[in-house]
Amino acid sequence: DYDDLKRIKKFNNETEILVLSDFKNVEFISKGINNKNFNYIVKSPIGSKKEIQNIIKKVINKNKEIKEITRQNLNDQKTFKDMVTMEYIYDLIYGRESRINENADIDLFRNINKNYTTLIFIKIDDFWYICDRLDNKKRYIVKRRSLEIIRKCKVEGLNFIATSLIGTDKLILLVENTHNKKDQTLEVKLAKKIINKIKKQSNYTATAAVSRRYSGIKEIWKAYEEAFQALLKSFSLGKESIILCSEIESDVGKKIYNEYNLLEFKIIKSFSKPKIDDVYFEFNNYCGSLKNNENSENTIKAYLIRLIFNITQYVNQSVSEEEISVKAIEASNNILKSNSLEKIKEISKEFLRFAHYKMIKNLSKDKNNIFYNVKAFIEKFYYTNLTLDEIAKVASFSPSYFSRKFKLIFGVSFIEYLNDYRLMKSKELLENTELTVGEIAQKVGFSEYTYFSKLFKSKYNKSPSYFKNK
Numbered sequence: 001d002y003d004d005l006k007r008i009k010k011f012n013n014e015t016e017i018l019v020l021s022d023f024k025n026v027e028f029i030s031k032g033i034n035n036k037n038f039n040y041i042v043k044s045p046i047g048s049k050k051e052i053q054n055i056i057k058k059v060i061n062k063n064k065e066i067k068e069i070t071r072q073n074l075n076d077q078k079t080f081k082d083m084v085t086m087e088y089i090y091d092l093i094y095g096r097e098s099r100i101n102e103n104a105d106i107d108l109f110r111n112i113n114k115n116y117t118t119l120i121f122i123k124i125d126d127f128w129y130i131c132d133r134l135d136n137k138k139r140y141i142v143k144r145r146s147l148e149i150i151r152k153c154k155v156e157g158l159n160f161i162a163t164s165l166i167g168t169d170k171l172i173l174l175v176e177n178t179h180n181k182k183d184q185t186l187e188v189k190l191a192k193k194i195i196n197k198i199k200k201q202s203n204y205t206a207t208a209a210v211s212r213r214y215s216g217i218k219e220i221w222k223a224y225e226e227a228f229q230a231l232l233k234s235f236s237l238g239k240e241s242i243i244l245c246s247e248i249e250s251d252v253g254k255k256i257y258n259e260y261n262l263l264e265f266k267i268i269k270s271f272s273k274p275k276i277d278d279v280y281f282e283f284n285n286y287c288g289s290l291k292n293n294e295n296s297e298n299t300i301k302a303y304l305i306r307l308i309f310n311i312t313q314y315v316n317q318s319v320s321e322e323e324i325s326v327k328a329i330e331a332s333n334n335i336l337k338s339n340s341l342e343k344i345k346e347i348s349k350e351f352l353r354f355a356h357y358k359m360i361k362n363l364s365k366d367k368n369n370i371f372y373n374v375k376a377f378i379e380k381f382y383y384t385n386l387t388l389d390e391i392a393k394v395a396s397f398s399p400s401y402f403s404r405k406f407k408l409i410f411g412v413s414f415i416e417y418l419n420d421y422r423l424m425k426s427k428e429l430l431e432n433t434e435l436t437v438g439e440i441a442q443k444v445g446f447s448e449y450t451y452f453s454k455l456f457k458s459k460y461n462k463s464p465s466y467f468k469n470k
Contacts, residue, residue: 005017005037006035006037017037082163085161085162085163086163086164088161089161089163089172089174090163092116092174092217092220092221092224093119093172093220093221093224094221094309094312094313094325094328094329114159114176115176115216115217116160116161116174116175116176116216116217116220117175117176117177117213117214117215117216117223118174118175118177118184118187118210118211118212118213118214118223119172119173119174119175119211119220119223119224119227120160120172120173120175120187120190120191120208120209120210120211120227121170121171121172121208121209121227121228121230121231122146122150122170122171122172122173122191122194122195122198122206122207122208123169123170123171123206123207123208123209123231123234124142124143124146124169124170124171124198124204124205124206125204125205125206125207125239125240126204126205126239127142127143127169128169128298130142130204142202142204143164143171144164145201145202146171146198146202146204146206147162147163147164147171149194149197149198149201149202150162150171150173150194150197150198152197153190153193153194153197155186155189155190155193156186157177157178157179157181157186158175158176158177158178158186158187158190159175159176159178160173160174160175160176160190161173161174162174166329166333167329167332167333167336167337168332168333168336170231172224173190174217174220175187175190177213182213182432182434183434184210184213184244184246187210187213188210188242188244191208191210191242192208192242194206194208195207195208195240195242199240205239205240206240207231207234207237207239207240207241207242207243208241208242208243209227209228209230209231209234209242209243209245210227210242210243210244210245211223211224211226211227211230211245212226212245212246212432212433213432213433214428214432215428215431215432221313224309225306225309225310225313226245227245228302228305228306228309229306230243230245231243231302232299232302232303232306246433246434259289260286260289260290260303263282263285263286263289264286264307264310265381265384266282266285267279267282267283267286267307267311267352268310268311268314268377268380268381269282269377269393269394270282271311271314271315271355271356271359272359272363272370272373272374272377272394272395272396273396274360276352276353276356276357279352279356280349280352283345283348283349283352286307287341287345290303290304291341300341300344301335301336301338301344304335304344304348305332305335305336307348308328308331308332308335308348308351309328309332310380311328311351311352311355312324312325312328312355313380314376314377314380315355315358315359317376317379317380319358319359319362323358324354324355324358327351327354327355328351331347331348331350331351334347335347335348359373368409370395370396371395371405371406371409371410373394373395374391374394374395374402374406375410375417377391377394378391378414378417378418378421379421382418382421382422382425382444382445383422383425383443383444383445384445385445385447386418386445388402388403388414388415391414402414418445419455420459422444422445422446423444423455423456423459423460425444426440426441426443426444426446426452426456426464427456427460427467429443429444430464430467430468431467437449437453437464437465437468440464441453441464452464
């Protein structure tokens with residue numbers, strides 16, 4: 001039917017229509033030719049298969065040429081490169097690795113997809129004061145100029161890509177060290193060069209935070225989290241500082257050391273409870289602590305954005321909904337724009353309500369989902385003093401029932417899973433940091449070194465020192 005063919009062509013004008021005809025229906029053929037709906041017409045019955053084959057080859061080659069021209073045009077466009085780079089970095093820092101795999105056939109994704117192991121934050125000092133009387137367009141120009149300065153900085157032995165973190169005073173670099181040195185001399189050199197160039201070319205000052213080196217792009221979200229947290233120290237260290245996360249490790253990590261981390265732990269723990277009021281109760285305690293310690297406005301905002309990111313990462317481990325990450329970005333942007341603590345609390349609570357709803361909805365689909373939620377909780381807080389009683393409370397079960405069910409689902413006991421995860425993390429630290437074996441044992445949650453060493457040797461058939469000296 002001609003109208004059907006016309007609709008197909010209209011739906012996708014790249015469709016090639018080949019007509020086999022005995023030319024008896026002249027009106028049908030004429031209509032298709034005049035309206036440019038028919039691309040090829042072959043007399044039927046077919047005298048030669050070669051004619052058909054040649055036409056098909058012609059169509060295939062034509063489509064290949066169109067795709068190649070489109071691909072080249074996109075790769076040559078600076079704006080497209082910026083968009084791809086930004087999306088790639090955002091996917092990594094927000095734990096959306098599946099999206100990278102979906103776009104793996106795009107040339108630019110292949111070109112930028114390297115073995116990035118370190119994340120560097122560049123914060124424009126006094127950005128919000130500078131932009132106080134500027135509209136969004138002029139604010140963008142301030143950050144855009146800094147981004148262009150950053151991209152022109154080169155240090156031999158390092159590859160990096162960079163983008164702006166929308167709605168903040170920060171820019172992000174993902175860095176690959178091709179010299180593969182254990183120290184971070186080159187990364188510090190790059191950060192120093194960027195700070196000097198920004199000051200010289202724009203008259204603004206900047207502060208940098210350099211994450212520890214991780215094993216690859218799958219762990220960039222961790223680098224993001226710790227570098228973001230390290231920037232909170234910039235207030236006391238002063239402008240134009242370079243903060244090395246490896247040098248402040250003694251302040252974080254062995255347990256939940258400080259008050260804020262403990263309160264954050266309680267908030268995330270309450271997420272498996274059916275009532276949002278339990279989450280709000282812990283959140284109000286968190287905000288009360290921030291206020292009582294007389295933190296600055298920017299510090300409070302930074303802690304709440306960090307909380308939102310950590311909750312997003314935790315919930316996504318069991319729910320896997322991109323919408324939660326989108327909501328997290330929106331909430332973070334709105335927090336930065338707010339000028340009162342009450343408004344910031346309101347924005348944060350709205351995000352908590354949404355994330356909690358998604359978590360509880362997922363738990364209600366299958367009674368076993370709570371155990372996957374607990375598994376994510378273990379992987380988030382493996383370095384703390386987790387006990388069977390405490391973990392069973394997260395799932396709202398008795399310790400004995402929880403223990404039996406956990407082993408039935410995962411094939412190992414709770415303590416076996418916890419120890420295996422801690423040992424895996426300890427091996428990563430042994431191979432990638434300058435911490436001592438004893439410090440690493442404490443950092444991953446083992447209070448007794450001899451017990452850690454015994455378990456490690458049993459799992460890897462080598463002592464921890466072997467991997468440390470490798």
